[in-house]
Amino acid sequence: MSQDPQATDEYSKQAASPYKWEMVVDLDRCSGCEACVVACHAENNIRISGEEEAAEGRAINWIRIERYWEGDYPDVKVKFLPVMCQHCDDAPCEPVCPVYASYHTPEGLNAQVYNRCIGVRYCGNNCPYVARQFNWFDPHWDEPLAEQLNPDVSVRSGGVMEKCTFCVQRIRSGKEAAHKEGRRVRDGEITPACVQSCPTSALIFGDRNDPDSRVSHLKKSRRGFHLMESLGTHPAVTYLRRLSE
Amino acid sequence: MDLYRRTLFKILGLTAAGSSLPGCEREVHNLVPYLLPDGDIVPGVANWYATTCQECEAGCGTIVRVMEGRAKKIEGNPTHPVNEGKLCARGQAALQGLYNPDRLQGPLRREGKRGQGQFRPITWEEGLSEWVEQIRTHAGKSAMVTRPVTGTLASLLTTMMDSLSGRLVMYESTGEQTLRTANYLSYGTRTLPHYDLANADYLLSFGTPFLEHWLSPVSFGVAYGKFRQGRPMVRGRFIQVEPRLSLTASNADRWIPLRPGTEGLLAMGIGQVLLRDGLTNLSSSHQASFHRTFSAISLQTISADTEVSQEAITQIAHELSSASAPLIMGGGPAAAQTNGTTTLILINALNVMIGAIGRRGGLQWMEPQDSPVDLANPGLASERTLMDLALEFEQGSRALLHLYRADPLFTLPPSLKFERVFDHAQFIVSFSPFLDDSTLMADLILPDHDPLESWGDHVHHDTTSVPAWSVSQPVVRALYDTKPIGDVWLDVAHRLGGALGERAPWNTFHDLLKSRWQTVLTKHDSPRSFETRWKETLQEGGVWPSTIPHHQISPAMPSVTYKPPQFLGNSSDYPLYCYPYPSLGLHDGRGANRPWLQELPDPLTTGMWGSWIELNPTTAQGLGIHPGDRVRVTSDYGSIDASVMVFPGLHPDMIAVPMGQGHRAYGRYAKGRGVNPMVLLGPNYDEQSGSLATGGTRVRVERIKGGSQLPMLEQSGKNPVLGRLQETGGL
Incomplete structure (x- = not known):
């Protein structure tokens, strides 16, 4: 909610890069319907863990809907909170990686280089948002489910950490298309799979460096806050508070 | 190498074989990346084809990303009036129907x-x-x-x-048969209206699970986003009345639990206050019949029977009258009782009282259109x-x-x-x-093609704001030796010959489809040929006019007498009401063979890959049952065993069980998994509509030994994904 001077510094550091990708989650719109969850699985070749692994807490979701109960019957309320990698400007996962698998792109993405990853899981331990998930086993799809796999996204093997990429493959192709036409990416032209599917338009994605983008406008909302702001991670995901009566 | 080339040619042959598969090439689909002219397939580059989702009856427009003859991703069709480019979890998972490992591969x-x-x-x-x-x-x-x-x-x-x-x-x-029956009695039409949620500023919903599976959930989701935050100075307020805090109810500003089956009584109470305080838009000729119906039971009795205080009832009535565009919806659990039709008639009457019929932000019916x-x-x-x-x-x-x-x-x-x-x-x-x-x-x-391999169309005549006819086209070539049901019936008609053969002169269902559409597409005198218009229709995903002629409805106040709900099973042996509800992912069970939907955590309990019994914490405590305990639920008709989830948003006299599991067959992901709560239900009907009263059976719950742990996204103590944010003050 508060304007953090340090965060502003981060933006100026990145002024050299034309884009700074950010997301806004409007909790007053989010209905918890989980369309985003399946959209993400379909787009990003997320493994099907199965009952046993899910019971062990090893089901992989790059985006999940957390829900919080408040109060007792009959004065009980539920709040939903979609959580994905927050693409922190000061990401706790990055400095701990011994092999630089976790690094920050000039466009503000917290990237994971799968073929550098050696699976020490320090990053996962250090992520306060539990956004990083580890492949304990090689993925498996019963034939012919694998026909659906997205060729733009690599399948992660066992021993590799993975997480939300803001659908970097879509960002790339969007940028390529714009580059061919010799222009900047237009607002709304690039949508990660979750943003694309969201029925209530609770998720908004765009370029923070474009002062007219919807993300830039919504970030200024008085409803805005970041998850665990006190940790100083400076997330690229801004949440807009749900209103109540 | 040669084999590879041959495979490639085979793949190329797919699109070459058909101008039958026109991709999206028009400017109108510019929101979609990778636009390619028809027939130009480049390995590694995607084509997008418009078609219609058939996972539920809403028929959302979709576009499917196809690469080298394989369907990769389904998204909403941005130009389609029903879902405006959005799609739900179940719609996305249609791909796992197409590529399901347990599909039947031939007769x-x-x-x-x-x-x-x-x-x-x-x-x-x-x-x-x-x-x-x-x-x-x-x-x-x-x-x-x-x-x-x-x-x-x-x-x-x-x-x-x-x-x-x-x-x-x-x-x-x-199928909301009860709603159709009630609407016929109240409004003289079985067509369901368009609920103009996007333009309403106050929503009172009696149980409608409109953000989960009700009628056209994506369309409602789109409208809900606008209702809350789509207008600069207006944020719609939303009250949900139902005994269990559903996903929809958890989005409400106020959730009002009540005794199951008394929704109609509550509607009567609200109407009574509206009439008493002179807050209705009724003409004086109507007043008398409404008075007769709504004053039959005293507010005090209503409050006692529904367990909703008189103050709360009065507050809702006054909020309705002070809102500028209030809307009332009823259905789902409110209709799933023996008095379902009566309940919905009373709710319909409330809409008449607040002047919602035909109003912007209210209920609208469109004129029947040429189809x-x-x-x-x-x-x-x-x-x-x-x-x-x-x-x-x-x-x-x-x-x-x-x-x-x-x-x-x-x-x-x-x-x-x-x-x-x-x-x-x-x-x-x-x-x-x-x-x-x-x-x-x-x-x-005789297995049918998958919808993504089939021709078809969809008429949207219920709950839509504009009349729309969508088309489905094959986006991939059939994987197996299956045949579309339409082709099979036409084939049989020819074999039988006689009158039947004459009534079905088409060789394939595709021919029939085109001949039907020819009459409509060439009706509006257009200089362009049918083939051009047809190709455009396939690219667009259908046709929908932009102007909306509204149909005038003259509502009546049918004479109704409120009857309390009837339950099967006596309250001493079976103290709890049983409420089976359609699961968000699996719905009534048809999604159970899709691993994405099995692994989709239930948003309220975070359960996956199984079944559970929901109990109010106080009730569970009274029965000595702890979360995770295995219990047996018994009615006069059957019993099920599953583990308990303590559910804070549930009426204490009730258990709730998600539907969709407990299949005897239906493939490796569904078979033998969880329990089917339908085995508990007795033959109890809503008299007027003939619908099964799925909330009309009583049960008892007892602890049993054994059991296995249900997978949950929330893993307390073990892998604290949830809760950690709350502990650190993130929210």
Whole structure:
């Protein structure tokens, strides 16, 4: 909610890069319907863990809907909170990686280089948002489910950490298309799979460096806050508070 | 290398084979990346094809990303008026229907006893000739149970069953038959209105699960986003009344729990206050009949029976009258009682009182439009109609059963004894692409194509703001030796010949579809040829006019007397009400064979890959039951065993169980997983609509030994994904 001077510094550091990708989650719109969850699985070749692994807490979701109960019957309320990698400007996962698998792109993405990853899981331990998930086993799809796999996204093997990429493959192709036409990416032209599917338009994605983008406008909302702001991670995901009566 | 090239040519042949598969090339789809002209397939580059989602009856427009002949991703069609580019979890998971490892790969003939699940592959010729023989043997004794279909397929099936003197029954367990009946009595039409949520500023919902599965959930989701934050100075307020805090209710500003089945009584109380305080828009001629209905029971009694305080009732009435565009919706659990129709009539009357009929932000009906297809739609059947059908099989007036994407042996409670139909049927043909619980009993299986391999269309006449007709086209070539149901019926019509053959002169369902659309697309004098218009229609995903002529409705106040709900089972042996609800991902069970949906955590309990019983924490404590304990739920009709989830948002006198699990068949992901709560339900009906009162059975719960842990996203103490944010003050 508060304007953090340090965060502003981060933006100026990145002024050299034309884009700074950010997301806004409007909790007053989010209905918890989980369309985003399946959209993400379909787009990003997320493994099907199965009952046993899910019971062990090893089901992989790059985006999940957390829900919080408040109060007792009959004065009980539920709040939903979609959580994905927050693409922190000061990401706790990055400095701990011994092999630089976790690094920050000039466009503000917290990237994971799968073929550098050696699976020490320090990053996962250090992520306060539990956004990083580890492949304990090689993925498996019963034939012919694998026909659906997205060729733009690599399948992660066992021993590799993975997480939300803001659908970097879509960002790339969007940028390529714009580059061919010799222009900047237009607002709304690039949508990660979750943003694309969201029925209530609770998720908004765009370029923070474009002062007219919807993300830039919504970030200024008085409803805005970041998850665990006190940790100083400076997330690229801004949440807009749900209103109540 | 040569093999690779050949494979590549085979793949290329797919699009070369058809101008039948026009991709999206028009400017209007500019939101979609990778636009390519028709027929130009480049390995590594995607084509997008418009089609229609068939995972539920809403028929959202979709676009499918196809690369090298394989479907990769389904998204909403941005130009489609129903879903405006959005799509739900179930719609996305349609890909796992297409590429499901347990799809039937060709026609099958039963071997061994019925229901043993032993089948032998046969050729289509063998299958079709045997079927024709059976139709001849059982002349005039055919029946078909199908999921609701619209458009050209509906008219084809109607024609076929008419010609065979057969009976066509379209059944959907969440078809809201009660709502249609109530609307007919209140408004004189069975067509469901467009609920203009996006422009309302106050929503009072009696149980409608409109953000989960009700009528057209994506369309409601889009409207809900606008209702909350789509207008600069207005944020819609939302009150949900129902005994269980559903996903929809958890989005409400205020959730008002009440005693199950008393929703109509609460509506009566609200109406009473509106009339008493002079807050209605009624003409003086109407006033008297409304007064008579709404003043029958005192507010004090209403408050005591519903467990909603008089202050709360008065507050809602006053909020309704001070809102500028209030809207009231009723359905779901409110309708799933023996007094469902009465309840909904009272709710309809409230809409009349607040002037919501035909108003912006209220209920709107559109004028009936010219449709590309005959609306020879027989309408949806209630459970009572299915019982009539069962009787006909018992009496021998029906002998040949056809099943199409309907699984009555799974979705109906066993207490209705629908298996009578299967016991008495001389021959059973199923067109299901999966070996579901009912198809397991079939003698002959002639599997249909997947919707993503099929031609079709969809008529949107319920709940839509504009009249729309969507088309479906094959986006990939058929994977297996299956045949589209339309083609199969046309083939059989030709084999039978005679009057039936004459009524079906088309070679394929595609020909029939095009001939239907030709009449409409060439009607509006356009200089362009039909072929051009047809190709455009396929690229767009359908046709929908931009202007909306509204239909005037003259609502009536039917004389209704409120009747309390009737429950099966006495309250001393069975102290709790049983409430089975359609699961967000699996719905009534049809999603259970899709691993994405099995692994989709339930948003409220975070349970996956199984079933559970929800109990109010106080009730659980009283029974000495802890979260995770295994319990047995028993009614007069059956029992189920599952582990307990303590659910803070549940009426204390109630248990809730998600539907969708407990299949006997339906593939590796569904078979033998969890329990089906329908086994608990007794034959209890809403009299007026003939719908099953799914909330009308009482049960008891007792702790039993053993059991296994249900996978949950929330793992307290072990892998604290949830909760950590709350502990650190993130929220």
